[in-house]
Amino acid sequence: MKLVVEGLSCSRGGRSLFQGLSFGLSRGQAILVTGPNGAGKTSLLRLVAGLLVPTAGRIALEGSDGTVGEASHFVGHLDAVKGALTAGENLVFGRALLGGGDTSIELALERFGIGALQDLPAQVFSAGQRRRLALARLLVAPRPIWLLDEPTTALDTSGQQMLARLMAEHRAGGGVIVAATHATLDLKDARKISLPNGGAV
Amino acid sequence: MTATFLAVVARDLKLALRVGGGAGIGVIFFLAIVTIVPFAVGPDLPLLARIGAAVLWIGALLASLLGLDRIFAGDHEDGSLDLLLLAPAPLELIGVAKATAHWIATGLPLVIIAPLLGLMLGVDPKALMAVSLTLLVGTPAVTFLGLIAAALSVALPRGGLLSAVLILPLAIPLLIFGVAATNAVVAGEIPFGTPFRLLCAISLFFLVLGPAAAAAALRHVRE
Numbered sequence: 001m002k003l004v005v006e007g008l009s010c011s012r013g014g015r016s017l018f019q020g021l022s023f024g025l026s027r028g029q030a031i032l033v034t035g036p037n038g039a040g041k042t043s044l045l046r047l048v049a050g051l052l053v054p055t056a057g058r059i060a061l062e063g064s065d066g067t068v069g070e071a072s073h074f075v076g077h078l079d080a081v082k083g084a085l086t087a088g089e090n091l092v093f094g095r096a097l098l099g100g101g102d103t104s105i106e107l108a109l110e111r112f113g114i115g116a117l118q119d120l121p122a123q124v125f126s127a128g129q130r131r132r133l134a135l136a137r138l139l140v141a142p143r144p145i146w147l148l149d150e151p152t153t154a155l156d157t158s159g160q161q162m163l164a165r166l167m168a169e170h171r172a173g174g175g176v177i178v179a180a181t182h183a184t185l186d187l188k189d190a191r192k193i194s195l196p197n198g199g200a201v
Numbered sequence: 202m203t204a205t206f207l208a209v210v211a212r213d214l215k216l217a218l219r220v221g222g223g224a225g226i227g228v229i230f231f232l233a234i235v236t237i238v239p240f241a242v243g244p245d246l247p248l249l250a251r252i253g254a255a256v257l258w259i260g261a262l263l264a265s266l267l268g269l270d271r272i273f274a275g276d277h278e279d280g281s282l283d284l285l286l287l288a289p290a291p292l293e294l295i296g297v298a299k300a301t302a303h304w305i306a307t308g309l310p311l312v313i314i315a316p317l318l319g320l321m322l323g324v325d326p327k328a329l330m331a332v333s334l335t336l337l338v339g340t341p342a343v344t345f346l347g348l349i350a351a352a353l354s355v356a357l358p359r360g361g362l363l364s365a366v367l368i369l370p371l372a373i374p375l376l377i378f379g380v381a382a383t384n385a386v387v388a389g390e391i392p393f394g395t396p397f398r399l400l401c402a403i404s405l406f407f408l409v410l411g412p413a414a415a416a417a418a419l420r421h422v423r424e
Contacts, residue, residue, distance in 0.1 A: 080283060082216060
């Protein structure tokens with residue numbers, strides 16, 4: 001399995017963000033996307049997931065029949081957590097929706113240190129707890145591509161360490177990661193893509 | 202794919218029935234409309250019985266418009282829509298799942314309560330059966346029509362009013378044949394089956410058109 005991006009161009013609202021972006025990711029590799037506000041980091045991740053349509057270029061998953069989107073997890077600025085549902089119900093839904101089989105909900109919550117919150121409605125969660133819940137979804141439905149947009153937002157140091165450990169495990173198991181961040185992210189040997197300032201003339 | 206479909210239906214039903222889900226609002230609104238009609242036309246029971254079926258249909262139609270715009274808006278606001286787009290199922294099927302859950306939570310209660318409200322208007326018992334049957338066929342079509350409006354107005358802050366304006370004109374054929382079928386039972390000038398079959402046909406048409414058009418509208422938002 002190899003994720004291939006060729007000649008990718010993106011424009012938002014008639015403004016060109018980046019052009020001719022190409023990269024490839026084999027099993028276990030990771031890419032860290034950096035760039036100033038408005039450079040198109042989020043747009044790049046959404047393009048790879050298929051949540052946006054590129055103006056030009058190709059995104060493909062070589063050695064797989066499915067689409068890139070069906071092999072991807074996208075964790076964005078919004079946590080996609082329903083406040084009226086409990087933490088457990090949120091994960092059960094994520095698992096069933098994304099085709100996670102019978103992976104353990106308890107274990108996923110435990111790995112992010114929120115095992116005790118399983119039966120609490122998510123509306124009482126703090127921002128950091130919601131983020132941990134959104135990240136726990138990565139574990140209940142195993143998918144090879146993780147697209148993480150500012151994953152450490154609202155996470156405390158222990159949360160960041162848990163995430164770093166899981167990202168390392170994911171890569172060791174042959175998964176790939178594309179992460180966009182301003183903060184320091186513990187991704188060993190990750191290649192860096194620096195997006196130009198799209199707003200600059 | 203079935204698992205995805207059932208997951209969406211189950212989650213949306215849960216959300217609708219919990220506090221703040223708004224599943225009961227439609228029924229109360231329906232009751233309010235039916236209750237104010239006698240105040241407007243006066244306590245003339247033969248007149249109320251004659252227009253009763255039409256009042257029930259108008260009330261059910263307006264009540265089923267409530268909350269239609271929220272079908273996709275809630276998921277759009279909290280990021281769940283991205284999750285739905287990454288599911289291993291066609292967007293059309295997700296649309297069918299969301300509309301089905303919405304109808305069970307908001308449309309089905311209207312169908313069940315309609316005969317009771319009909320008693321308040323003195324509608325003929327035979328016509329009450331017909332009202333229930335026509336609403337059972339007609340209200341899903343309103344919901345599936347609403348799916349299109351919900352998808353079109355997903356990113357708009359005041360999408361609710363837009364949804365109602367978009368849907369009402371398209372729902373007129375349902376209203377015409379729904380009421381015609383009910384009146385046919387009472388008046389007996391034409392057989393019940395004629396307008397009822399047309400109602401079924403229109404309803405089926407919207408059941409197919411709704412998810413397809415809604416999916417197209419959601420895909421357009423990505424560009």
